[in-house]
Amino acid sequence: MEVDGSKENACLEQCASLAYPMLSCVSERGVIMRAMAVLPSRRELRIVEVAPPTLRGTGDVLVRVREVGICGTDREIGAFHYGTPAEGRESLVLGHEALGEVVEVGESVRTLERGDLVAITVRRPCADDSCLACRAGRQDFCVTGQFRERGIKKADGFMTEMIVEDERFLVKVPTRLADVGVLVEPLTIAAKASVELAAVIRRFPWEPVGLRALVLGAGPIGLLGAMMVVSRNVSATVYSREPANGDRARLVRSFGAKYVSAVDVPISHLPTKEGLFDVIFEAVGNAAVAFNALQALAPNGVCILSGVPGGSSPIEIDLNCVMRDIVLKNQMVFGTVNASRSAFEESVRLLEQFMTICPDAVRSLITERVSLDEAPELLRQPGGIKQVVAIAA
Ligand SMILES: [Zn+2]
Numbered sequence: 001m002e003v004d005g006s007k008e009n010a011c012l013e014q015c016a017s018l019a020y021p022m023l024s025c026v027s028e029r030g031v032i033m034r035a036m037a038v039l040p041s042r043r044e045l046r047i048v049e050v051a052p053p054t055l056r057g058t059g060d061v062l063v064r065v066r067e068v069g070i071c072g073t074d075r076e077i078g079a080f081h082y083g084t085p086a087e088g089r090e091s092l093v094l095g096h097e098a099l100g101e102v103v104e105v106g107e108s109v110r111t112l113e114r115g116d117l118v119a120i121t122v123r124r125p126c127a128d129d130s131c132l133a134c135r136a137g138r139q140d141f142c143v144t145g146q147f148r149e150r151g152i153k154k155a156d157g158f159m160t161e162m163i164v165e166d167e168r169f170l171v172k173v174p175t176r177l178a179d180v181g182v183l184v185e186p187l188t189i190a191a192k193a194s195v196e197l198a199a200v201i202r203r204f205p206w207e208p209v210g211l212r213a214l215v216l217g218a219g220p221i222g223l224l225g226a227m228m229v230v231s232r233n234v235s236a237t238v239y240s241r242e243p244a245n246g247d248r249a250r251l252v253r254s255f256g257a258k259y260v261s262a263v264d265v266p267i268s269h270l271p272t273k274e275g276l277f278d279v280i281f282e283a284v285g286n287a288a289v290a291f292n293a294l295q296a297l298a299p300n301g302v303c304i305l306s307g308v309p310g311g312s313s314p315i316e317i318d319l320n321c322v323m324r325d326i327v328l329k330n331q332m333v334f335g336t337v338n339a340s341r342s343a344f345e346e347s348v349r350l351l352e353q354f355m356t357i358c359p360d361a362v363r364s365l366i367t368e369r370v371s372l373d374e375a376p377e378l379l380r381q382p383g384g385i386k387q388v389v390a391i392a393a
């Protein structure tokens with residue numbers, strides 16, 4: 001291929017300012033890499049070609065992407081409801097649940113070396129000096145909303161062959177977790193929730209015993225949340241719409257949790273049929289389910305909301321009753337989103353623990369692996385528990 005030197009230099013200059021070089025310069029340089037991207041202004045979801053990234057600073061790490069999980073957020077972005085390309089860019093590379101392998105490290109990188117497996121954190125801090133959360137490295141608590149999220153908001157994601165990222169945003173994953181390491185990111189939701197819950201529980205001057213937890217939803221977040229509860233020797237009941245004799249119910253029972261189907265027990269009957277729960281972990285993204293389930297919350301109980309409801313029309317809930325209970329029973333309801341580096345580290349520890357307790361159940365969460373070329377189709381057709389795009393072995 002003939003390359004016009006002056007053109008290439010101009011291109012490289014322009015691209016050096018971006019984490020990801022632009023498509024226009026790729027063909028001129030003759031090196032290409034594939035990525036799955038959404039082009040919101042054209043309403044297109046497809047494989048695009050981008051130039052491979054290179055190390056920009058001494059703290060940078062070049063990572064070969066092995067696997068990327070797909071979740072509801074990706075599907076919303078793929079349906080053009082959500083997702084913002086980086087400034088000046090038409091496309092956004094999708095994918096935020098990634099497992100990769102370190103290929104090259106900058107000279108000041110100390111915690112990682114070539115061959116290490118890594119999970120990649122998603123949110124990047126805002127630039128506002130007054131945002132104490134971001135300045136403290138806790139952009140999961142960002143107050144300005146000006147953060148970027150890789151694969152979601154103003155920063156390309158990981159559904160591509162190689163990415164470059166600062167060491168600070170990479171978390172080492174033991175090689176023995178190679179086949180399930182793609183679950184680290186979705187597990188961070190439960191990992192962060194459990195850290196928050198521990199902080200709330202510290203309000204009691206006694207050590208709570210015999211806690212009972214209710215998990216709403218049997219999707220990947222709910223199932224991983226239930227595994228976390230079980231791994232802490234707390235009784236877990238998963239409540240979801242799938243039938244009690246179905247695959248999800250069997251999977252739930254296989255790792256020691258109880259399964260209750262909404263088909264058999266309407267949510268209003270939960271307290272009488274199943275008793276009260278000290279902790280509710282909501283992972284369905286349905287406000288009616290979440291707030292009606294509060295009837296089953298015990299005195300001093302905590303309800304953690306992690307789903308994002310999509311509906312825009314109002315629903316009917318007796319909020320007088322909800323508020324009365326929250327006050328008179330010292331209850332707490334809080335939300336949790338995104339995860340810090342420490343939650344990723346906790347998530348890696350939890351996954352190792354799960355792989356000791358219930359390896360088959362963990363592996364069975366990944367119900368489908370497809371190639372990058374098949375990813376756009378997969379995004380349009382949800383199915384199974386966790387679908388994964390396998391990019392490199
Ligand atoms: Zn996700």
Ligand SMILES: [Zn+2]
Binds near residue numbers: 126128142146
């Ligand atoms: Zn911030």
